Amino acid sequence: MRAAVTEGAGSMVVIERPTPSAPGHGQVVIHPEAVGICGSDYHFFAGQLADAAGGSQFPRVQGHELAGRITGLGPGCRAELEAGQRVAVWPLHACGRCYPCSVGRPNTCDRFKLTGIHLDGGLQERLAIGQSQVFPIDVGDPAVAAMAEPVSIAVRAVNRAAIQPGERAVVLGAGPIGQCICLVARERGAEVLVIDLQESRLAASHEMGAATLQWRGAQEVVAFARRWAGPAGPPVAFDATGAAVAVRAMVTMVASAGRAVQVGMSDEEAPIRVGSLTEKELDLLGVSCCGEKEFAEAVAVVERNCAALGRLISHEFPLDEAPEAIRFAMGHPAEVMKVVIRG
Ligand SMILES: [Zn+2]
Numbered sequence: 001m002r003a004a005v006t007e008g009a010g011s012m013v014v015i016e017r018p019t020p021s022a023p024g025h026g027q028v029v030i031h032p033e034a035v036g037i038c039g040s041d042y043h044f045f046a047g048q049l050a051d052a053a054g055g056s057q058f059p060r061v062q063g064h065e066l067a068g069r070i071t072g073l074g075p076g077c078r079a080e081l082e083a084g085q086r087v088a089v090w091p092l093h094a095c096g097r098c099y100p101c102s103v104g105r106p107n108t109c110d111r112f113k114l115t116g117i118h119l120d121g122g123l124q125e126r127l128a129i130g131q132s133q134v135f136p137i138d139v140g141d142p143a144v145a146a147m148a149e150p151v152s153i154a155v156r157a158v159n160r161a162a163i164q165p166g167e168r169a170v171v172l173g174a175g176p177i178g179q180c181i182c183l184v185a186r187e188r189g190a191e192v193l194v195i196d197l198q199e200s201r202l203a204a205s206h207e208m209g210a211a212t213l214q215w216r217g218a219q220e221v222v223a224f225a226r227r228w229a230g231p232a233g234p235p236v237a238f239d240a241t242g243a244a245v246a247v248r249a250m251v252t253m254v255a256s257a258g259r260a261v262q263v264g265m266s267d268e269e270a271p272i273r274v275g276s277l278t279e280k281e282l283d284l285l286g287v288s289c290c291g292e293k294e295f296a297e298a299v300a301v302v303e304r305n306c307a308a309l310g311r312l313i314s315h316e317f318p319l320d321e322a323p324e325a326i327r328f329a330m331g332h333p334a335e336v337m338k339v340v341i342r343g
């Protein structure tokens, strides 16, 4: 079978590899049909993944946002799974023993592994994986089905925020994760304002019924968000950029007794006025991956919103061109929303 192997920093090659043998106990083999590429793939590919995330270990088959068809089932798989079925893959593998696992938050496991980052992922013609990682998904286009993973981050973020119907929520960043947060928050009945540097990215949010604003500076954005939400400021704000300036704007704009939710990842340091946490008694909430129930919820969100999610797919490449796909995605941030590699 063919596999796109990241051999070292900045080097991916498509080569022949042995096809996995018959699935073991509790395992399925799938044929990955579509793999989405995201910012964490860029960091892994560049060899820049933070040590805290396990670092970039080569060689590795990348691809953690994936959907495919089951081609084989080992003994001990749950009854709902069958050959030929389309599934989305929940990439998280937790240890089950550490403190976060013991309190029901395996998504922050001290020793977690992700398919496509720490374990070989979807950029190959066959993938053997534990049956508990696959979720049947009733979606015609596998590229849309692969959006279940970024949507699952959004479900986690919106659950952390405990958004209520009618609440006003601001989303900083209109990349795929920001768009997915907008979608899930809208489904929960929230009014949403999405902010991004690039006006072209805001059209998709607008189609989801969000108000939009182009970022021209932190002060203007904070003032606009406070006008939009009412004088107290928005009760909920999400940062989906990881940029220090946006994180500061989030903390500044959010209402007293509000929730500020950090979803965008980065190594940047953001100076925050300590008093804004105490005076406002803010809940400052982080988000990492998602749990099993949230992934199942994401699958249902995708099934209900195929058209809106399909519009986020901006570029497609075949598996043979996976190296070109990742280089294109990294080199064209302004044009790219979601690059998908079809297997
Ligand atoms: Zn991703």
Ligand SMILES: [Zn+2]
Binding pocket: 094, 095, 096, 097, 098, 099, 100, 101, 106, 109, 110, 111, 112
């Ligand atoms: Zn653990």
